[in-house]
Amino acid sequence: MSEVTQFLERYYKDPVAFVENVLEVRPEPWQRLILEAFARGDRKISIRSGHGVGKTACASWLLLFHILTRIPQKSVCTACTSTQLFDSLFSELKIWIERLPPVIRNWLDYTSERVVLKASPHESFIVAKTARAETPDALQGIHSENVLLVVDEAAAVAEPVYEAAGSSMTSEHACTVLLGNPTRPTGYFYETFHRLSGDWTNFKISCFDSSRVAKTYPEEMAAMYGEDSNVYRTRVLAEFPMTEDDVLISTELVAAAVERDVEVNPDAGIVWGLDVARYGQDSSALCKRKKNHVLEKIKIWNRIDLMELTGNVVNEYEETHETDKPDQIFVDSIGLGAGVVDRMQELGLPVRGINVSETPSSDKYANMRAELWDKAKSWFEQRDCRIPDDRKLISELSVPKYTYNSRGKLKIEAKEEIKQRGLKSPDLADSFVLTMMDHGSGGSIAPWNQPLKRRVAL
Numbered sequence: 116m117s118e119v120t121q122f123l124e125r126y127y128k129d130p131v132a133f134v135e136n137v138l139e140v141r142p143e144p145w146q147r148l149i150l151e152a153f154a155r156g157d158r159k160i161s162i163r164s165g166h167g168v169g170k171t172a173c174a175s176w177l178l179l180f181h182i183l184t185r186i187p188q189k190s191v192c193t194a195c196t197s198t199q200l201f202d203s204l205f206s207e208l209k210i211w212i213e214r215l216p217p218v219i220r221n222w223l224d225y226t227s228e229r230v231v232l233k234a235s236p237h238e239s240f241i242v243a244k245t246a247r248a249e250t251p252d253a254l255q256g257i258h259s260e261n262v263l264l265v266v267d268e269a270a271a272v273a274e275p276v277y278e279a280a281g282s283s284m285t286s287e288h289a290c291t292v293l294l295g296n297p298t299r300p301t302g303y304f305y306e307t308f309h310r311l312s313g314d315w316t317n318f319k320i321s322c323f324d325s326s327r328v329a330k331t332y333p334e335e336m337a338a339m340y341g342e343d344s345n346v347y348r349t350r351v352l353a354e355f356p357m358t359e360d361d362v363l364i365s366t367e368l369v370a371a372a373v374e375r376d377v378e379v380n381p382d383a384g385i386v387w388g389l390d391v392a393r394y395g396q397d398s399s400a401l402c403k404r405k406k407n408h409v410l411e412k413i414k415i416w417n418r419i420d421l422m423e424l425t426g427n428v429v430n431e432y433e434e435t436h437e438t439d440k441p442d443q444i445f446v447d448s449i450g451l452g453a454g455v456v457d458r459m460q461e462l463g464l465p466v467r468g469i470n471v472s473e474t475p476s477s478d479k480y481a482n483m484r485a486e487l488w489d490k491a492k493s494w495f496e497q498r499d500c501r502i503p504d505d506r507k508l509i510s511e512l513s514v515p516k517y518t519y520n521s522r523g524k525l526k527i528e529a530k531e532e533i534k535q536r537g538l539k540s541p542d543l544a545d546s547f548v549l550t551m552m553d554h555g556s557g558g559s560i561a562p563w564n565q566p567l568k569r570r571v572a573l
């Protein structure tokens with residue numbers, strides 16, 4: 116058996132053994148997982164990491180494994196600047212080429228921007244191409260029986276590059292590996308962890324997951340920037356930064372709905388949402404919505420007790436003309452709200468208690484609060500809705516930020532977290548969001564004529 120055949124027999128399916136035996140380096144456990152993902156055939160792999168964990172090294176190993184075991188093959192590595200590409204990725208690749216046993220190293224030739232398999236230099240090569248927005252073709256039109264595309268510092272690579280890469284990435288024999296510090300909370304790299312995560316194998320490697328990173332590094336970064344800072348989030352925790360982009364409903368979307376000239380279906384039902392103050396300084400707020408129309412400014416009551424609040428809402432209900440009465444009144448039943456629901460039920464109002472921390476109807480969401488806020492966002496996105504010129508409501512709607520939890524589910528910033536940012540609890544916006552309950556959300560809603568099922572909420 117020739118050396119090549121022996122080599123292929125041994126390593127074709129086993130990149131971990133290749134790294135351990137041929138490159139003679141022990142991969143970190145997470146590096147091993149990435150190599151194994153490739154070996155089992157995952158074709159879209161995105162890796163976000165902290166600083167210096169060893170991801171560029173891992174990508175270099177894959178590139179070498181690919182050129183040495185897949186024949187023919189074409190690999191392209193790219194990054195947004197030539198410094199990043201040549202001083203980091205390509206120079207790391209060369210370090211590992213030098214580490215190959217001489218017999219195997221001799222199968223390869225390399226220049227400053229190309230590595231070729233001597234046996235078929237035109238059919239089997241690794242090429243380095245800078246990915247620029249003006250010339251977005253770095254990853255375009257790469258066709259071979261085996262294709263490997265590696266994008267280093269993928270968050271910084273411009274969108275047109277990914278758009279142009281489309282057909283190369285989707286070809287059956289291609290594998291794409293995106294890696295980088297999660298520096299930007301928008302764009303293609305970000306979306307591979309969110310909207311597109313179903314198609315991608317995701318890895319997150321914080322500095323705490325890698326023995327390559329000095330133990331003192333996170334402490335130094337925390338001392339310099341603070342653990343809440345975006346620098347710490349991205350460089351240490353491998354989390355995307357928080358910015359205004361993380362606000363769920365943009366100010367633009369809300370502003371466009373203020374007194375918009377839209378038709379309101381006169382036959383549509385009306386719903387009310389009541390957000391009950393949880394603490395002394397919060398307000399209780401009542402929103403009235405008729406389909407695509409918030410009917411009037413949000414009513415607010417400050418510092419009143421439960422009985423008084425219930426009395427006010429009941430009065431409001433009784434004084435409302437029969438044709439304008441709500442079909443349902445959704446009340447946030449967490450904490451004090453539960454008492455309001457009980458009392459209004461006794462009085463025969465069509466009230467439903469909503470515990471927003473309960474299970475949503477779709478597993479896209481971390482809880483019902485997230486589901487309702489996301490519905491509110493869609494309501495605005497339809498761009499056929501109208502809200503009154505209510506300054507407080509307008510500003511509160513664009514306050515809550517969103518994130519995704521470790522299981523990829525949408526989470527909306529809790530009232531408590533918003534207050535910790537020094538902002539007022541968005542009670543008016545929450546009363547509006549409660550009205551979204553009529554769009555068929557899940558959770559346990561106590562029917563208005565049955566006892567309320569109550570749970571302790573966070």
Ligand SMILES: Nc1ncnc2c1ncn2[C@@H]1O[C@H](COP(=O)(O)OP(=O)(O)O)[C@@H](O)[C@H]1O
Pocket residue numbers: 140141142143146164165166167168169170171172173207327
């Ligand atoms: N498992 C490993 N064993 C030995 N050295 C490693 C290993 N992983 C990475 N390295 C080395 O650690 C250094 C930092 O890794 P690098 O891949 O540049 O980190 P990152 O790209 O995540 O910032 C490099 O010199 C690399 O060769």
Ligand SMILES: [Mg+2]
Pocket residue numbers: 170171172203
């Ligand atoms: Mg790197």
